[in-house]
Amino acid sequence: MSDIIGIHRVTKTFGDGKSRVTALEDVSLTIRDGEFVVFLGPSGCGKSTLLRMIAGLSTLSAGNIFIDGRPVDGRDPSVGMVFQSYTSFPWLTVEDNIAFGLNLARTDRHTCREKVSRILERVSLTKFAASYPSQLSGGMQQRVAIARALAMEPKILLMDEPFGALDALTRVEMQTFLLDLRSQDRKTVVFVTHDIDEAMLLADRIVVFSPHPGRVAEIIEVDIPHPRTIEQTERPDFTQLRHRLRHLLFSMAKSAA
């Protein structure tokens, strides 16, 4: 697998003087094409900040980020983003939400309609094409957000705690949905969470961040074969990994206290 995202010695500070916060310090990391990487860590360790910098939504204080060998310089059409909050336009139907970016990119009507109907099928929302987001459950609204991102055919999908606002059952359903979706096309995904089980279920590699300032504490390969299911999380290898990650996060919290 070739490298698709290169993060070299990245530091990010916010504010000046006494209010200066170093969100990330000297972070380096390489993400391979087709890899599913999860950023895991306690609140405030800079996971979202790093994701936003990869997306070109936030500037770097020092260091470089490359996508496909090119330095990130603003929004890149090869990068799609899904956030925790439901980001669909409430005044547009599901299909118009999905078509929104395609229309902005002046995609012709026939291609647009074809793409939207294919994506609606992929996210199992064909029956809800004419519904408005407020008529859908939280999980369905997040599927609309994912569909909107997928419509632009990004090479990289950045997901910032996309299931963080969902109830436990819907969250598991969405994790399974994302695993299925990803088995169809091996897009590069960078996914932020503070949920250990979510990280283990989804990731090829887990990057554990430590806080104040945010640094890479450890990078863990998840060697558990695909297809993964929620039932597998009771397996001994999952249990062992869960213990290791818990220990790592708790020891960081203790030393920060």
Ligand SMILES: Nc1ncnc2c1ncn2[C@@H]1O[C@H](COP(=O)(O)OP(=O)(O)OP(=O)(O)O)[C@@H](O)[C@H]1O
């Ligand atoms: N726009 C901003 N202005 C000032 N400080 C900020 C800004 N954005 C983030 N920070 C600070 O940078 C640090 C890292 O924040 P960030 O949101 O990236 O962490 P996180 O690991 O994603 O946390 P969470 O899981 O709670 O979202 C925090 O101390 C936060 O207060």
